[in-house]
Amino acid sequence: MTGALPPPKKKNPQLRQVVPTLPPQMRSRAALGLTAAAARGAFLLQHCAECGAVQYPPRDACSACLSVELDWRETSRDGRVIAETRIHASPDPYYRERLPWRTGLVQLTAGPTVLCHLHGDIGRGDAVRMDLKLDKAGQGVMIALPATRSADMADDGQLRALTAHPKHRRVLITDIRSPVTRPLIEGLFRAGAAQIFVGESESWRRGSDHAAIAALDRVSVLPLDVSDAASVSRLAAEIGGKTDILINTARHVRPGGVLGADTVFAREEFEINALGLMRLAQAFGPAMASRTADGVNSSVAFVNLLSVHALSADPHYGAFSASQAAALSISQTLRAEFRASGLRMINVFAGPTDDEWHQPLPPPKVPAAALARSVVEALCEGLEEVFCGDVARDLEARWRSDPKVLERELSGGGA
């Protein structure tokens, strides 16, 4: 059984920091289906539409009947380990740093035999639950996990390398005024976070949860205004080198379409929601990207909270939707820019949140606690895309099915 991961010692300042390396990156286009599934926590394999064969690894044609009608479908995760190997030598720089490394062959109930990473708790003959995870190179890989969960299972070294688990890590939450911040602090500590920094803009304005949050153990409230480049740089200079996870909760929402709305509000939304993300990434990104191999509390993830209307506009929140689409686009560029370091860019999408700016909307609305749970889950599981709540999941499904149909439905009888 995996033992609990001890907290890291303070760093030896005379030792050179480990430089980030990546596992092999080359994949066929067909294999990127694994990456897409892993990004959102699905377990999808190719199923032949003609003969029904399930195949692995992914190919351009069915290995049984040569049909090219291959669908990516949710597949049973059950399997049994038929062989295991402990690798003690590797020419690959990424694995050389992490030896020994265990891999094995697993016979899937669905059919194929797969070569995969093995969790430390399992061995030959064990029943396993398969998972698709993104590795440091952002590619979908398979890991065999114990069929039943155990307390410290996530502390296994090989699994931890595939997630962004908060345990023993230091987290920056950017906006104390966000209703998500409080439940997020609680969720992160439950997941084992070591320390939490919380940004507060305009402390002269009061009206935040300052006193209650500042009084929490292992929480520091620090000045941070994502709309002000100088403020973001100042905080990055102070804590950028020990920010392992950054969660951007800063957000500006105002109802209204585009025709009748005000560019002053729209500018605020872009300043905070889109450019704020850019400022945070510019100030914190380089230091975080340099520390992705820095031991137990290495930097792992940059988390962005988005409206699901980043995918397709809600005409009743026109400028806000536009700012979310801009933020989504910026996050995609950042994902590419963080790629070489292995720093994970996570987007958590939600439908209308249960707050003062969505008062007249009917339920279901996303409570802050649910959004906080999704963020912590995304980190613990190492996801890249999470859709929180029924509205977001429904919109995502409709967007996948046909974005034009969704657009027409959202525009309804007019805004």
Add this chain to the structure above:
Amino acid sequence: MTDALIDLARALGDGSVEVVDLTHTLDPDFPVIVLPPEFGQCARFRMEEVSAYDGRGPAWKWHNISMNEHTGTHFDAPIHWVSGKDVANGAVDEIDPSVFVGPVVVIDCSEGAATDDDFELTPEIIHAWEARHGVIPADSWVLMRTDWSKRRGAAYLNMRDDGPHSPGPTPAAIELLLARDIRGFGTETVGTDAGQGTHYSPPYPAHYLLHGAGKFGLQCLRNLDKLPPTGAMLVAPPLKIKGGTGSPLRVLALVPARTAEGERP
């Protein structure tokens, strides 16, 4: 006439007239007025580097700046308020520039404001001031000293769940200043009105009555404790913004130097 300016230049040179800066630094974190969130808000001061002797401009450094007309130490023109919207030449670019330099009197309310966050400037206080210093001369600036500019952080707006609490004038005080035909009224607080000024009749009397009468406002001033009650000169030219309702500005006072005994001549 020329002699007067030569004398002034000499006085500035030998220190017998001092220049006092009544301006706060434009700082992104300096408080601005906060309105209910469904209203449009006053933009904070922001500064973005365009280049800094680097690839974006090898030999020079400069910034883009942005703000509201009413951010930081600023000037209010008559068209800022609905009551002054039809005042002739009521925008900052239209105002006769001769009014940007002129005499200033200071009414010291710092003692009262030290113990009462909602301290009011009343006609009684103005009458008492006039009993000592003479009737407020027509066409002068009148500044209300509260030492509020020495407050920092949350204590400045002093926001509570029933709104901000800071000193200011009563409607009757403003009526009296208008009867004296003043040029404008200035404060150390974030606005010319009291924090709770919305509860007067009319609401925000300094804004409503002064601007309706074509008078000007100055707010977020500092160093008023370095000004004499009378005898100083205010220099307060706003930026020449087309149709502007106000502007951040540098406010200076020309003040006779104190003698060795601490008295002003």
